[in-house]
Amino acid sequence: MKKPVIDASGVNLTFQTKDAPVHALKDVNLQIDKGDFVSFIGPSGCGKTTLLRCIAALETPTGGSLTVNGLSPDEARKARSYGYVFQAAGLYPWRTIEKNIKLPLEIMGYPKAEMDERVKRVLDLVDLSGFGKKFPWQLSGGMQQRASIARALAFDADILLMDEPFGALDEIVRDKLNEELLKLWDRTGKTICFVTHSIPEAVYLSTKIVVMSPRPGRITDVIESPLPRERPLEIRDTPEFIEIAHRVREGLREGHNA
Amino acid sequence: MKNILPILTVLLVIVAVWYAAAIKMNAPWTYAQAERAGTEVTFSEVVRDTLAQERPVLPAPHQVAQELWDTTVMKKVTSKRSLVFHGWVTLSATMLGFAIGTTAGILLAIGITHNRAMELGVMPWAIASQTIPILAIAPMIIVVLNSMGISGLIPKSIIAAYLSFFPVAVGMVKGLRAPDAMQLDLMRTYSASDAQTFWKLRLPSSMPYLFASLKVGVAASLVGTIVAELPSGATRGLGARLLSGSYYGQTIQIWSALFAAALLAASLVIIVGVIEKITLRRMGMAV
Numbered sequence: 001m002k003k004p005v006i007d008a009s010g011v012n013l014t015f016q017t018k019d020a021p022v023h024a025l026k027d028v029n030l031q032i033d034k035g036d037f038v039s040f041i042g043p044s045g046c047g048k049t050t051l052l053r054c055i056a057a058l059e060t061p062t063g064g065s066l067t068v069n070g071l072s073p074d075e076a077r078k079a080r081s082y083g084y085v086f087q088a089a090g091l092y093p094w095r096t097i098e099k100n101i102k103l104p105l106e107i108m109g110y111p112k113a114e115m116d117e118r119v120k121r122v123l124d125l126v127d128l129s130g131f132g133k134k135f136p137w138q139l140s141g142g143m144q145q146r147a148s149i150a151r152a153l154a155f156d157a158d159i160l161l162m163d164e165p166f167g168a169l170d171e172i173v174r175d176k177l178n179e180e181l182l183k184l185w186d187r188t189g190k191t192i193c194f195v196t197h198s199i200p201e202a203v204y205l206s207t208k209i210v211v212m213s214p215r216p217g218r219i220t221d222v223i224e225s226p227l228p229r230e231r232p233l234e235i236r237d238t239p240e241f242i243e244i245a246h247r248v249r250e251g252l253r254e255g256h257n258a
Numbered sequence: 259m260k261n262i263l264p265i266l267t268v269l270l271v272i273v274a275v276w277y278a279a280a281i282k283m284n285a286p287w288t289y290a291q292a293e294r295a296g297t298e299v300t301f302s303e304v305v306r307d308t309l310a311q312e313r314p315v316l317p318a319p320h321q322v323a324q325e326l327w328d329t330t331v332m333k334k335v336t337s338k339r340s341l342v343f344h345g346w347v348t349l350s351a352t353m354l355g356f357a358i359g360t361t362a363g364i365l366l367a368i369g370i371t372h373n374r375a376m377e378l379g380v381m382p383w384a385i386a387s388q389t390i391p392i393l394a395i396a397p398m399i400i401v402v403l404n405s406m407g408i409s410g411l412i413p414k415s416i417i418a419a420y421l422s423f424f425p426v427a428v429g430m431v432k433g434l435r436a437p438d439a440m441q442l443d444l445m446r447t448y449s450a451s452d453a454q455t456f457w458k459l460r461l462p463s464s465m466p467y468l469f470a471s472l473k474v475g476v477a478a479s480l481v482g483t484i485v486a487e488l489p490s491g492a493t494r495g496l497g498a499r500l501l502s503g504s505y506y507g508q509t510i511q512i513w514s515a516l517f518a519a520a521l522l523a524a525s526l527v528i529i530v531g532v533i534e535k536i537t538l539r540r541m542g543m544a545v
Contacts, residue, residue, distance in 0.1 A: 058443055077449055084447040086440050094462045094541040103458065107448045135542040 004031035012063035023216035024050045039202035040195045040210045047217020048195045082159040083152030089144035091136040098132035101151045122150040142173040160192045213255020221251035283315040284308035317510045325514040347495040355418020356479040363426025371434040397489040418482035422475035429471025433464025469534035476526045
Protein backbone atom coordinates (compact mmCIF):
# COMPACT_ATOMS: atom_id res chain seq x y z
CA MET A 1 0.00 0.00 0.00
CA LYS A 2 1.41 3.38 -0.93
CA LYS A 3 1.83 5.95 1.77
CA PRO A 4 -0.53 8.95 1.69
CA VAL A 5 1.00 12.32 0.87
CA ILE A 6 -0.95 13.99 3.65
CA ASP A 7 -1.96 11.95 6.66
CA ALA A 8 -4.00 13.46 9.47
CA SER A 9 -5.17 11.41 12.40
CA GLY A 10 -7.02 12.79 15.38
CA VAL A 11 -5.91 16.36 14.60
CA ASN A 12 -7.25 18.90 17.08
CA LEU A 13 -6.68 22.62 17.23
CA THR A 14 -7.96 24.91 19.95
CA PHE A 15 -7.32 28.65 19.78
CA GLN A 16 -7.04 30.35 23.17
CA THR A 17 -9.01 33.58 22.92
CA LYS A 18 -9.89 36.11 25.58
CA ASP A 19 -13.46 34.95 26.21
CA ALA A 20 -13.39 31.22 25.61
CA PRO A 21 -11.23 28.66 23.84
CA VAL A 22 -12.34 28.15 20.24
CA HIS A 23 -12.34 24.58 19.00
CA ALA A 24 -11.29 25.16 15.40
CA LEU A 25 -10.58 21.53 14.50
CA LYS A 26 -11.90 18.42 16.22
CA ASP A 27 -10.67 14.88 15.59
CA VAL A 28 -9.80 15.34 11.95
CA ASN A 29 -8.86 12.10 10.21
CA LEU A 30 -7.93 12.29 6.55
CA GLN A 31 -5.63 10.61 4.07
CA ILE A 32 -4.72 12.30 0.81
CA ASP A 33 -2.93 10.26 -1.85
CA LYS A 34 -0.46 11.43 -4.42
CA GLY A 35 -2.14 13.08 -7.38
CA ASP A 36 -5.47 13.62 -5.58
CA PHE A 37 -7.44 16.78 -6.12
CA VAL A 38 -9.09 17.35 -2.76
CA SER A 39 -11.64 20.06 -2.04
CA PHE A 40 -12.50 21.23 1.45
CA ILE A 41 -15.98 22.66 1.54
CA GLY A 42 -18.09 24.05 4.35
CA PRO A 43 -19.55 27.25 5.78
CA SER A 44 -17.25 29.86 7.28
CA GLY A 45 -15.86 28.84 10.64
CA CYS A 46 -15.78 25.13 9.77
CA GLY A 47 -11.99 25.08 9.93
CA LYS A 48 -11.29 24.38 6.25
CA THR A 49 -8.75 27.16 5.97
CA THR A 50 -7.32 26.29 9.37
CA LEU A 51 -6.76 22.70 8.25
CA LEU A 52 -4.98 23.94 5.12
CA ARG A 53 -2.85 26.24 7.26
CA CYS A 54 -1.98 23.30 9.54
CA ILE A 55 -0.78 21.34 6.51
CA ALA A 56 1.30 24.37 5.51
CA ALA A 57 2.71 24.68 9.07
CA LEU A 58 1.23 28.16 9.37
CA GLU A 59 -0.76 26.86 12.36
CA THR A 60 0.25 24.12 14.75
CA PRO A 61 -2.32 21.51 15.83
CA THR A 62 -2.73 21.21 19.57
CA GLY A 63 -3.34 17.48 19.34
CA GLY A 64 -3.13 14.46 17.04
CA SER A 65 -0.62 13.72 14.32
CA LEU A 66 -0.23 15.28 10.92
CA THR A 67 2.39 14.34 8.34
CA VAL A 68 3.13 15.79 4.92
CA ASN A 69 5.24 13.58 2.62
CA GLY A 70 5.97 11.52 5.73
CA LEU A 71 7.51 14.57 7.44
CA SER A 72 6.16 16.93 10.05
CA PRO A 73 4.49 19.97 8.43
CA ASP A 74 7.38 22.14 9.59
CA GLU A 75 10.00 19.89 8.03
CA ALA A 76 7.90 19.57 4.91
CA ARG A 77 7.79 23.33 4.55
CA LYS A 78 11.55 23.58 4.92
CA ALA A 79 11.85 20.85 2.28
CA ARG A 80 9.80 23.08 -0.07
CA SER A 81 7.08 20.45 -0.31
CA TYR A 82 4.22 22.78 -1.11
CA GLY A 83 3.24 25.94 -2.90
CA TYR A 84 0.51 28.05 -1.31
CA VAL A 85 -2.03 30.16 -3.17
CA PHE A 86 -3.94 32.66 -1.08
CA GLN A 87 -7.40 34.13 -1.46
CA ALA A 88 -5.90 37.33 -2.85
CA ALA A 89 -3.15 37.20 -5.44
CA GLY A 90 -0.86 39.14 -3.09
CA LEU A 91 1.58 40.07 -5.83
CA TYR A 92 4.13 42.68 -4.81
CA PRO A 93 3.17 45.93 -6.52
CA TRP A 94 6.82 46.96 -6.87
CA ARG A 95 7.75 43.83 -8.79
CA THR A 96 6.83 42.92 -12.36
CA ILE A 97 4.95 39.64 -12.89
CA GLU A 98 8.26 38.01 -13.83
CA LYS A 99 9.99 39.30 -10.72
CA ASN A 100 7.02 38.26 -8.58
CA ILE A 101 7.37 34.71 -9.82
CA LYS A 102 11.10 34.89 -9.14
CA LEU A 103 10.46 35.85 -5.50
CA PRO A 104 10.37 32.27 -4.11
CA LEU A 105 13.23 31.29 -6.44
CA GLU A 106 15.38 34.15 -5.12
CA ILE A 107 14.61 33.17 -1.55
CA MET A 108 15.42 29.54 -2.27
CA GLY A 109 18.66 30.53 -3.99
CA TYR A 110 18.16 29.25 -7.53
CA PRO A 111 20.84 30.23 -10.07
CA LYS A 112 19.96 33.11 -12.37
CA ALA A 113 19.73 31.20 -15.64
CA GLU A 114 17.48 28.57 -14.11
CA MET A 115 15.21 31.27 -12.66
CA ASP A 116 14.61 32.73 -16.12
CA GLU A 117 13.93 29.33 -17.58
CA ARG A 118 11.46 28.46 -14.80
CA VAL A 119 9.65 31.78 -15.06
CA LYS A 120 9.15 31.23 -18.77
CA ARG A 121 7.86 27.70 -18.20
CA VAL A 122 5.29 28.57 -15.50
CA LEU A 123 4.10 31.66 -17.36
CA ASP A 124 3.40 29.33 -20.27
CA LEU A 125 1.66 26.92 -17.93
CA VAL A 126 -0.81 29.53 -16.68
CA ASP A 127 -1.18 31.08 -20.13
CA LEU A 128 0.46 34.40 -19.25
CA SER A 129 3.36 34.38 -21.70
CA GLY A 130 4.19 37.90 -22.78
CA PHE A 131 2.92 39.47 -19.54
CA GLY A 132 6.15 38.94 -17.59
CA LYS A 133 7.27 42.56 -17.85
CA LYS A 134 3.93 43.99 -16.74
CA PHE A 135 3.27 45.28 -13.25
CA PRO A 136 0.43 43.65 -11.30
CA TRP A 137 -1.87 46.67 -11.55
CA GLN A 138 -1.76 46.37 -15.31
CA LEU A 139 -3.43 42.94 -15.12
CA SER A 140 -7.03 41.93 -14.43
CA GLY A 141 -7.95 40.16 -11.20
CA GLY A 142 -8.13 36.78 -12.93
CA MET A 143 -4.72 37.26 -14.54
CA GLN A 144 -3.24 38.32 -11.21
CA GLN A 145 -4.55 35.16 -9.60
CA ARG A 146 -3.06 33.09 -12.44
CA ALA A 147 0.27 34.83 -11.83
CA SER A 148 0.05 33.92 -8.17
CA ILE A 149 -0.55 30.28 -9.14
CA ALA A 150 2.50 30.49 -11.42
CA ARG A 151 4.46 31.80 -8.46
CA ALA A 152 3.43 28.76 -6.41
CA LEU A 153 4.39 26.43 -9.27
CA ALA A 154 7.78 27.99 -9.95
CA PHE A 155 9.64 25.73 -7.54
CA ASP A 156 9.21 21.99 -7.57
CA ALA A 157 6.73 21.47 -4.78
CA ASP A 158 4.57 18.45 -5.50
CA ILE A 159 1.70 19.73 -3.36
CA LEU A 160 -0.36 22.80 -4.19
CA LEU A 161 -2.39 24.28 -1.33
CA MET A 162 -5.08 26.71 -2.49
CA ASP A 163 -7.20 28.78 -0.12
CA GLU A 164 -10.30 29.97 -1.99
CA PRO A 165 -8.10 31.23 -4.81
CA PHE A 166 -11.01 32.18 -7.06
CA GLY A 167 -13.37 33.39 -4.32
CA ALA A 168 -13.07 37.03 -5.32
CA LEU A 169 -13.51 36.50 -9.06
CA ASP A 170 -16.69 36.63 -11.10
CA GLU A 171 -18.42 33.47 -12.26
CA ILE A 172 -17.22 33.54 -15.88
CA VAL A 173 -13.56 34.07 -15.02
CA ARG A 174 -13.93 31.47 -12.33
CA ASP A 175 -15.24 28.83 -14.77
CA LYS A 176 -12.35 29.49 -17.10
CA LEU A 177 -9.78 29.29 -14.33
CA ASN A 178 -11.35 26.10 -12.98
CA GLU A 179 -11.03 24.51 -16.39
CA GLU A 180 -7.42 25.65 -16.67
CA LEU A 181 -6.63 24.46 -13.19
CA LEU A 182 -7.82 20.96 -14.07
CA LYS A 183 -5.63 20.92 -17.18
CA LEU A 184 -2.71 22.13 -15.14
CA TRP A 185 -3.32 19.45 -12.52
CA ASP A 186 -3.47 16.83 -15.26
CA ARG A 187 -0.23 18.02 -16.85
CA THR A 188 1.78 18.42 -13.65
CA GLY A 189 0.43 15.49 -11.64
CA LYS A 190 0.52 17.56 -8.47
CA THR A 191 -1.50 16.85 -5.36
CA ILE A 192 -3.90 19.74 -4.87
CA CYS A 193 -5.76 20.75 -1.71
CA PHE A 194 -8.40 23.31 -2.55
CA VAL A 195 -10.54 25.26 -0.09
CA THR A 196 -13.83 26.58 -1.41
CA HIS A 197 -17.38 27.36 -0.38
CA SER A 198 -18.84 26.75 -3.81
CA ILE A 199 -20.49 23.35 -4.27
CA PRO A 200 -20.24 23.29 -8.11
CA GLU A 201 -16.60 24.29 -7.95
CA ALA A 202 -15.80 21.54 -5.45
CA VAL A 203 -17.65 18.87 -7.42
CA TYR A 204 -16.27 19.96 -10.75
CA LEU A 205 -12.64 19.99 -9.64
CA SER A 206 -12.22 17.23 -7.12
CA THR A 207 -11.42 13.57 -7.00
CA LYS A 208 -12.22 13.75 -3.29
CA ILE A 209 -14.57 16.17 -1.55
CA VAL A 210 -14.19 16.78 2.15
CA VAL A 211 -17.37 18.22 3.66
CA MET A 212 -16.84 20.11 6.91
CA SER A 213 -19.07 21.77 9.47
CA PRO A 214 -18.51 24.35 12.19
CA ARG A 215 -18.53 24.56 16.01
CA PRO A 216 -16.39 22.59 16.43
CA GLY A 217 -14.76 22.40 12.99
CA ARG A 218 -14.89 18.78 11.87
CA ILE A 219 -15.19 16.52 8.85
CA THR A 220 -18.75 15.25 8.32
CA ASP A 221 -18.36 13.47 5.00
CA VAL A 222 -15.65 12.45 2.54
CA ILE A 223 -16.91 11.82 -0.98
CA GLU A 224 -14.80 9.99 -3.57
CA SER A 225 -15.89 11.41 -6.90
CA PRO A 226 -16.76 8.88 -9.60
CA LEU A 227 -16.37 11.52 -12.31
CA PRO A 228 -13.65 10.86 -14.92
CA ARG A 229 -10.40 12.83 -14.91
CA GLU A 230 -11.27 14.42 -18.21
CA ARG A 231 -13.98 16.97 -17.37
CA PRO A 232 -15.43 19.44 -19.83
CA LEU A 233 -17.50 22.22 -18.25
CA GLU A 234 -20.65 20.55 -19.60
CA ILE A 235 -20.14 17.68 -17.19
CA ARG A 236 -21.90 19.88 -14.66
CA ASP A 237 -25.24 19.08 -16.33
CA THR A 238 -24.87 15.29 -16.10
CA PRO A 239 -26.91 13.28 -13.56
CA GLU A 240 -23.70 11.99 -11.90
CA PHE A 241 -22.53 15.52 -11.24
CA ILE A 242 -25.90 16.60 -9.89
CA GLU A 243 -26.06 13.56 -7.64
CA ILE A 244 -22.67 14.32 -6.09
CA ALA A 245 -23.61 17.96 -5.66
CA HIS A 246 -26.77 16.81 -3.94
CA ARG A 247 -24.81 14.63 -1.55
CA VAL A 248 -22.47 17.51 -0.73
CA ARG A 249 -25.45 19.78 -0.07
CA GLU A 250 -27.04 17.16 2.19
CA GLY A 251 -23.76 16.81 4.08
CA LEU A 252 -23.55 20.56 4.57
CA ARG A 253 -27.15 20.78 5.76
CA GLU A 254 -26.70 17.92 8.21
CA GLY A 255 -23.61 19.53 9.67
CA HIS A 256 -25.51 22.74 10.04
CA ASN A 257 -28.41 21.22 11.95
CA ALA A 258 -26.30 19.08 14.24
CA MET B 259 -3.25 76.33 -15.39
CA LYS B 260 -6.79 76.45 -14.13
CA ASN B 261 -5.37 76.74 -10.62
CA ILE B 262 -3.42 79.91 -11.30
CA LEU B 263 -6.32 82.24 -10.62
CA PRO B 264 -7.16 81.05 -7.10
CA ILE B 265 -3.46 80.91 -6.23
CA LEU B 266 -2.93 84.47 -7.41
CA THR B 267 -6.04 85.62 -5.56
CA VAL B 268 -4.79 84.18 -2.29
CA LEU B 269 -1.38 85.74 -2.86
CA LEU B 270 -2.93 89.09 -3.63
CA VAL B 271 -5.05 89.00 -0.48
CA ILE B 272 -2.02 88.16 1.65
CA VAL B 273 0.01 91.02 0.16
CA ALA B 274 -2.91 93.46 0.60
CA VAL B 275 -3.40 92.47 4.24
CA TRP B 276 0.34 92.75 4.78
CA TYR B 277 0.46 96.29 3.33
CA ALA B 278 -2.52 97.35 5.42
CA ALA B 279 -0.93 95.92 8.56
CA ALA B 280 2.38 97.61 7.75
CA ILE B 281 0.67 101.00 7.44
CA LYS B 282 -1.28 100.51 10.64
CA MET B 283 1.64 99.22 12.71
CA ASN B 284 4.21 101.72 11.46
CA ALA B 285 1.92 104.77 11.64
CA PRO B 286 2.46 105.58 15.36
CA TRP B 287 6.15 106.20 14.69
CA THR B 288 5.31 108.52 11.76
CA TYR B 289 2.85 110.49 13.90
CA ALA B 290 5.37 110.72 16.74
CA GLN B 291 8.00 112.06 14.35
CA ALA B 292 5.55 114.62 12.96
CA GLU B 293 4.51 115.72 16.43
CA ARG B 294 8.12 116.18 17.46
CA ALA B 295 8.71 118.28 14.37
CA GLY B 296 5.46 120.14 15.02
CA THR B 297 4.03 119.41 11.58
CA GLU B 298 0.77 117.94 10.36
CA VAL B 299 0.84 114.88 8.10
CA THR B 300 -1.77 113.96 5.52
CA PHE B 301 -2.90 110.38 5.03
CA SER B 302 -0.96 109.96 1.81
CA GLU B 303 2.20 111.19 3.54
CA VAL B 304 1.59 108.67 6.33
CA VAL B 305 1.23 105.88 3.80
CA ARG B 306 4.38 106.91 1.94
CA ASP B 307 6.37 107.13 5.18
CA THR B 308 5.13 103.91 6.79
CA LEU B 309 6.15 101.91 3.73
CA ALA B 310 9.66 103.32 3.60
CA GLN B 311 10.88 103.42 7.20
CA GLU B 312 14.37 102.21 7.96
CA ARG B 313 13.38 100.21 11.03
CA PRO B 314 9.68 99.59 10.68
CA VAL B 315 7.71 97.49 13.17
CA LEU B 316 6.50 95.53 10.16
CA PRO B 317 8.46 96.00 6.95
CA ALA B 318 6.44 96.26 3.75
CA PRO B 319 6.64 93.41 1.23
CA HIS B 320 8.62 95.42 -1.29
CA GLN B 321 11.18 96.33 1.38
CA VAL B 322 11.70 92.65 2.20
CA ALA B 323 11.90 91.81 -1.49
CA GLN B 324 14.43 94.59 -2.03
CA GLU B 325 16.53 93.35 0.89
CA LEU B 326 16.36 89.77 -0.39
CA TRP B 327 17.50 90.95 -3.82
CA ASP B 328 20.30 93.07 -2.36
CA THR B 329 21.62 90.33 -0.11
CA THR B 330 21.50 87.51 -2.61
CA VAL B 331 22.01 88.68 -6.18
CA MET B 332 23.82 91.92 -5.49
CA LYS B 333 26.34 90.58 -2.96
CA LYS B 334 29.27 88.25 -3.54
CA VAL B 335 28.40 84.85 -2.10
CA THR B 336 31.52 84.96 0.07
CA SER B 337 30.40 88.18 1.74
CA LYS B 338 29.19 88.04 5.30
CA ARG B 339 26.26 90.15 4.26
CA SER B 340 25.17 87.66 1.60
CA LEU B 341 22.11 85.57 2.41
CA VAL B 342 23.43 82.93 0.02
CA PHE B 343 26.47 82.60 2.26
CA HIS B 344 24.37 82.34 5.43
CA GLY B 345 21.90 80.06 3.67
CA TRP B 346 24.69 77.71 2.68
CA VAL B 347 26.01 77.56 6.26
CA THR B 348 22.54 76.63 7.46
CA LEU B 349 21.89 74.24 4.58
CA SER B 350 25.10 72.27 5.09
CA ALA B 351 24.38 71.76 8.79
CA THR B 352 20.77 70.86 7.89
CA MET B 353 21.82 68.25 5.35
CA LEU B 354 24.35 66.64 7.68
CA GLY B 355 21.80 66.62 10.51
CA PHE B 356 19.13 65.24 8.21
CA ALA B 357 21.45 62.45 7.10
CA ILE B 358 22.31 61.58 10.70
CA GLY B 359 18.66 61.83 11.81
CA THR B 360 17.35 59.74 8.92
CA THR B 361 19.93 57.01 9.46
CA ALA B 362 19.24 56.97 13.19
CA GLY B 363 15.48 56.96 12.59
CA ILE B 364 15.63 54.05 10.15
CA LEU B 365 17.93 52.01 12.38
CA LEU B 366 15.71 52.71 15.37
CA ALA B 367 12.63 51.63 13.40
CA ILE B 368 14.33 48.39 12.31
CA GLY B 369 15.24 47.68 15.93
CA ILE B 370 11.75 48.45 17.14
CA THR B 371 10.00 46.28 14.55
CA HIS B 372 12.28 43.31 15.17
CA ASN B 373 12.62 43.42 18.92
CA ARG B 374 9.76 43.73 21.36
CA ALA B 375 12.10 44.70 24.22
CA MET B 376 13.44 47.55 22.15
CA GLU B 377 9.94 48.75 21.33
CA LEU B 378 9.04 48.89 25.02
CA GLY B 379 12.46 50.16 26.14
CA VAL B 380 13.32 52.76 23.52
CA MET B 381 10.08 54.09 22.12
CA PRO B 382 9.01 55.94 25.32
CA TRP B 383 12.39 57.72 25.38
CA ALA B 384 12.09 58.67 21.75
CA ILE B 385 8.67 60.14 22.44
CA ALA B 386 9.91 61.88 25.59
CA SER B 387 12.78 63.40 23.63
CA GLN B 388 10.29 65.20 21.40
CA THR B 389 8.28 66.66 24.27
CA ILE B 390 11.27 68.68 25.50
CA PRO B 391 11.27 72.11 23.87
CA ILE B 392 14.14 72.24 21.42
CA LEU B 393 14.80 75.81 22.48
CA ALA B 394 15.60 74.56 25.98
CA ILE B 395 17.85 71.72 25.01
CA ALA B 396 19.74 73.30 22.11
CA PRO B 397 21.95 75.63 24.22
CA MET B 398 22.84 72.74 26.53
CA ILE B 399 23.92 70.52 23.66
CA ILE B 400 26.02 73.35 22.24
CA VAL B 401 27.62 74.15 25.60
CA VAL B 402 28.37 70.52 26.37
CA LEU B 403 29.86 69.85 22.94
CA ASN B 404 31.80 73.10 23.07
CA SER B 405 33.41 72.03 26.34
CA MET B 406 34.50 68.88 24.54
CA GLY B 407 36.07 71.01 21.85
CA ILE B 408 33.40 70.40 19.25
CA SER B 409 31.93 73.47 17.66
CA GLY B 410 30.70 74.76 14.34
CA LEU B 411 28.85 72.38 12.04
CA ILE B 412 28.58 69.28 14.23
CA PRO B 413 26.58 70.65 17.21
CA LYS B 414 24.07 72.24 14.86
CA SER B 415 23.74 69.00 12.91
CA ILE B 416 23.15 67.06 16.08
CA ILE B 417 20.27 69.33 17.02
CA ALA B 418 18.91 69.02 13.48
CA ALA B 419 19.20 65.24 13.77
CA TYR B 420 17.50 65.36 17.17
CA LEU B 421 14.42 66.85 15.54
CA SER B 422 14.44 64.79 12.34
CA PHE B 423 15.05 61.26 13.62
CA PHE B 424 11.64 61.05 15.28
CA PRO B 425 9.30 61.49 12.30
CA VAL B 426 11.50 59.12 10.29
CA ALA B 427 11.46 56.51 13.05
CA VAL B 428 7.68 56.71 13.51
CA GLY B 429 7.03 56.60 9.76
CA MET B 430 9.40 53.69 9.22
CA VAL B 431 7.95 51.65 12.09
CA LYS B 432 4.58 52.02 10.43
CA GLY B 433 6.07 51.29 7.01
CA LEU B 434 7.99 48.20 8.08
CA ARG B 435 4.79 46.91 9.65
CA ALA B 436 2.74 47.70 6.55
CA PRO B 437 2.82 44.17 5.04
CA ASP B 438 -0.41 42.39 5.94
CA ALA B 439 -0.72 38.95 7.51
CA MET B 440 -1.14 37.29 4.12
CA GLN B 441 2.06 38.75 2.71
CA LEU B 442 3.95 37.66 5.80
CA ASP B 443 2.39 34.19 5.61
CA LEU B 444 3.56 33.94 2.01
CA MET B 445 7.12 34.57 3.14
CA ARG B 446 6.68 31.91 5.83
CA THR B 447 5.54 29.34 3.28
CA TYR B 448 8.89 29.90 1.57
CA SER B 449 10.63 29.49 4.96
CA ALA B 450 12.19 32.90 4.28
CA SER B 451 14.63 34.19 6.88
CA ASP B 452 13.98 37.42 8.79
CA ALA B 453 16.61 39.14 6.67
CA GLN B 454 14.98 37.98 3.43
CA THR B 455 11.57 39.11 4.66
CA PHE B 456 13.09 42.47 5.54
CA TRP B 457 14.85 43.11 2.22
CA LYS B 458 12.23 41.65 -0.08
CA LEU B 459 9.01 42.61 1.68
CA ARG B 460 9.25 44.99 4.62
CA LEU B 461 11.70 47.50 3.18
CA PRO B 462 10.00 47.93 -0.22
CA SER B 463 6.59 48.16 1.51
CA SER B 464 7.86 50.95 3.72
CA MET B 465 9.00 53.25 0.91
CA PRO B 466 5.85 55.41 0.66
CA TYR B 467 5.91 55.84 4.47
CA LEU B 468 9.61 56.65 4.43
CA PHE B 469 9.17 59.48 1.95
CA ALA B 470 6.21 60.95 3.81
CA SER B 471 8.30 61.15 6.96
CA LEU B 472 11.39 62.37 5.12
CA LYS B 473 9.41 65.44 4.08
CA VAL B 474 8.57 66.18 7.71
CA GLY B 475 12.11 65.29 8.75
CA VAL B 476 13.90 67.59 6.34
CA ALA B 477 11.80 70.58 7.39
CA ALA B 478 12.38 69.70 11.06
CA SER B 479 16.12 69.52 10.40
CA LEU B 480 16.12 73.05 9.06
CA VAL B 481 14.19 74.31 12.08
CA GLY B 482 16.66 72.51 14.36
CA THR B 483 19.65 74.08 12.62
CA ILE B 484 18.20 77.59 12.81
CA VAL B 485 17.36 77.18 16.48
CA ALA B 486 20.89 75.91 17.08
CA GLU B 487 22.30 79.02 15.44
CA LEU B 488 20.40 81.33 17.78
CA PRO B 489 22.10 80.82 21.14
CA SER B 490 25.57 79.84 20.02
CA GLY B 491 26.86 83.31 19.51
CA ALA B 492 27.25 82.24 15.94
CA THR B 493 27.83 84.91 13.38
CA ARG B 494 27.07 82.71 10.41
CA GLY B 495 23.85 81.08 9.30
CA LEU B 496 20.23 82.14 8.87
CA GLY B 497 19.63 81.76 12.61
CA ALA B 498 22.50 84.12 13.41
CA ARG B 499 21.12 86.53 10.84
CA LEU B 500 17.73 86.43 12.59
CA LEU B 501 19.33 87.05 15.97
CA SER B 502 21.61 89.89 14.92
CA GLY B 503 18.68 91.48 13.13
CA SER B 504 16.68 91.47 16.33
CA TYR B 505 19.64 92.81 18.36
CA TYR B 506 19.92 95.86 16.18
CA GLY B 507 16.24 96.31 15.43
CA GLN B 508 16.84 95.43 11.78
CA THR B 509 13.35 94.18 11.10
CA ILE B 510 13.87 94.10 7.37
CA GLN B 511 16.87 91.83 7.87
CA ILE B 512 14.85 89.54 10.16
CA TRP B 513 12.05 89.24 7.66
CA SER B 514 14.34 88.58 4.74
CA ALA B 515 16.15 85.88 6.73
CA LEU B 516 12.76 84.39 7.62
CA PHE B 517 11.76 84.31 3.99
CA ALA B 518 15.07 82.80 3.00
CA ALA B 519 14.53 80.05 5.58
CA ALA B 520 11.00 79.43 4.37
CA LEU B 521 12.13 79.25 0.75
CA LEU B 522 14.93 76.88 1.70
CA ALA B 523 12.51 74.62 3.60
CA ALA B 524 10.05 74.60 0.72
CA SER B 525 12.79 73.74 -1.78
CA LEU B 526 14.04 70.88 0.41
CA VAL B 527 10.53 69.42 0.74
CA ILE B 528 10.01 69.76 -3.01
CA ILE B 529 13.32 68.00 -3.72
CA VAL B 530 12.34 65.11 -1.44
CA GLY B 531 9.00 65.00 -3.26
CA VAL B 532 10.70 64.75 -6.64
CA ILE B 533 12.98 61.96 -5.43
CA GLU B 534 9.91 60.22 -4.04
CA LYS B 535 8.14 60.40 -7.37
CA ILE B 536 11.12 59.09 -9.30
CA THR B 537 11.75 56.27 -6.84
CA LEU B 538 8.15 55.10 -6.62
CA ARG B 539 7.77 55.25 -10.38
CA ARG B 540 10.91 53.16 -10.81
CA MET B 541 9.45 50.68 -8.33
CA GLY B 542 6.25 50.55 -10.33
CA MET B 543 4.23 51.82 -7.38
CA ALA B 544 3.20 55.17 -8.85
CA VAL B 545 1.26 55.37 -12.07
